[in-house]
Amino acid sequence: xxxxxxxxxxxxxxxxxxxxxxxxxxxxxxxxxxxxxxxxxxxxxxxxxxxxxxxxxxxxxxxxxxxxxxxxxxxxxxxxxxxxxxxxxxxxxxxxxxxxxxxxxxxxxxxxxxxxxxxxxxxxxxxxxxxxxxxxxxxxxxxxxxxxxxxxxxxxxxxxxxxxxxxxxxxxxxxxxxxxxxxxxxxxxxxxxxxxxxxxxxxxxxxxxxxxxxxxxxxxxxxxxxxxxxxxxxxxxxxxxxxxxxxxxxxxxxxxxxxxxxxxxxxxxxxxxxxxxxxxxxxxxxxxxxxxxx
Numbered sequence: 001x002x003x004x005x006x007x008x009x010x011x012x013x014x015x016x017x018x019x020x021x022x023x024x025x026x027x028x029x030x031x032x033x034x035x036x037x038x039x040x041x042x043x044x045x046x047x048x049x050x051x052x053x054x055x056x057x058x059x060x061x062x063x064x065x066x067x068x069x070x071x072x073x074x075x076x077x078x079x080x081x082x083x084x085x086x087x088x089x090x091x092x093x094x095x096x097x098x099x100x101x102x103x104x105x106x107x108x109x110x111x112x113x114x115x116x117x118x119x120x121x122x123x124x125x126x127x128x129x130x131x132x133x134x135x136x137x138x139x140x141x142x143x144x145x146x147x148x149x150x151x152x153x154x155x156x157x158x159x160x161x162x163x164x165x166x167x168x169x170x171x172x173x174x175x176x177x178x179x180x181x182x183x184x185x186x187x188x189x190x191x192x193x194x195x196x197x198x199x200x201x202x203x204x205x206x207x208x209x210x211x212x213x214x215x216x217x218x219x220x221x222x223x224x225x226x227x228x229x230x231x232x233x234x235x236x237x238x239x240x241x242x243x244x245x246x247x248x249x250x251x252x253x254x255x256x257x258x259x260x261x262x263x264x265x266x267x268x269x270x271x272x273x274x275x276x277x278x279x280x281x282x283x284x285x286x287x288x289x290x291x292x293x294x
Contacts, residue, residue: 037182040138040148041175044192045162052164053099053132058282061095063130064275066103066206066246067267068122069141071114075270078293079121082274085293087129089276097276099132103246103265104139104177104206106155110147115154138177139206139247148177161185163192167281169241170198174205176245179223181205186230193238200284201240208245209235210254210262235260242277242286251290263288 053062063086069075090096107114123134138160142151152158160175172193175185193201209231211221222228235243236257243262251273252264266273272294278287 037175037178037180038184040143040152040177041161041182041185041188042159043161044188045157045159047157047162047164051133051157053166055095055098055166055281057095059095059278059280061093061097061276061278062132063097063100063126064103064244064265064277064288065100065122065268066265067105067139067249067269068102068118069105069108069267069269070117070121071108071111072269077269078272082122082268082272082293083125083129085291086126086274089291090129093276095278098130100126100130100134101173101204101244102134102136103204103244104137105141105246106136106139107142107144107147107151110142110144110150112147112150112154115142115147115150119154135171135173135204137173137204137206138175140177140179143177161188165198168198168284169200169202169279169281170196172201172203174203176205176207176222179207179221180227181222181231186227190234193234196238199239201235201238202242202244202279202286203235203240204244206245207247208252208262208264209243210256211245211248211252211264232256241284242288244277244288253288261286261288266290 106118126134133156136155138148138151152160160177161173163170163172172189174181174189181189208221209228222231240260243260245262245264248264249267249270251266254262256262263275265275268274273290273292275288275290278289
């Protein structure tokens with residue numbers, strides 16, 4: 001009987017933590033993910049004027065990949081086949097992609113060796129091929145086993161919360177590795193977006209904000225529906241045109257408003273798929289397209 005009461009007390013404490021701290025810490029903090037999102041996120045880093053893509057004309061394109069899961073042992077990797085496909089598309093598409101966005105779950109177990117494999121196998125060849133940088137966000141697998149410190153040390157630009165301005169679009173990269181933005185990041189994001197004079201915005205993060213009606217309240221979206229609602233309102237009021245997310249391991253897309261779409265990528269390693277987004281900087285529109293590689 002005593003053991004029952006001890007277990008019940010532990011369970012009650014865990015439920016209280018979920019109920020009281022879900023927005024700040026996220027459900028995944030219970031799974032030993034190391035520092036909470038509010039501890040990971042610092043000031044919003046603005047890369048504008050530094051490492052920003054060089055594009056010309058009214059339209060340009062960028063590559064998007066998600067859920068590479070380096071270190072995963074139950075699926076074969078076909079990274080060279082992807083690079084061959086990308087090389088062919090670069091030669092045939094107009095506009096061709098000039099930089100890359102990675103939506104997280106780079107590592108499968110949060111190990112530094114997995115992050116280093118990602119840099120060597122994908123980041124370096126992609127940057128050499130496209131001529132622009134790879135902009136990565138942190139996923140839930142990347143912070144497994146207290147992997148955040150290795151992620152921050154290994155993966156450029158060595159932060160989980162940053163942005164840059166490119167023409168008429170501002171790009172925001174958020175930390176949703178714990179299925180929550182947390183209070184600190186949300187407040188700083190809100191202040192930055194409301195002060196941002198760009199007429200259009202693109203947001204990249206690992207966990208979907210909405211995810212679809214079949215995912216609400218579950219594993220495959222931000223864990224707090226109230227937080228999703230706050231973000232939806234913030235994005236709607238501040239000209240967000242495209243939300244890019246991964247985590248779901250299948251493609252999905254939701255037209256949240258007439259001018260705002262959430263686009264969810266499948267897995268890079270399992271589904272062997274990636275996206276290329278074409279941006280019309282003059283019209284303020286974005287067009288994602290999914291591609292396969294053998």
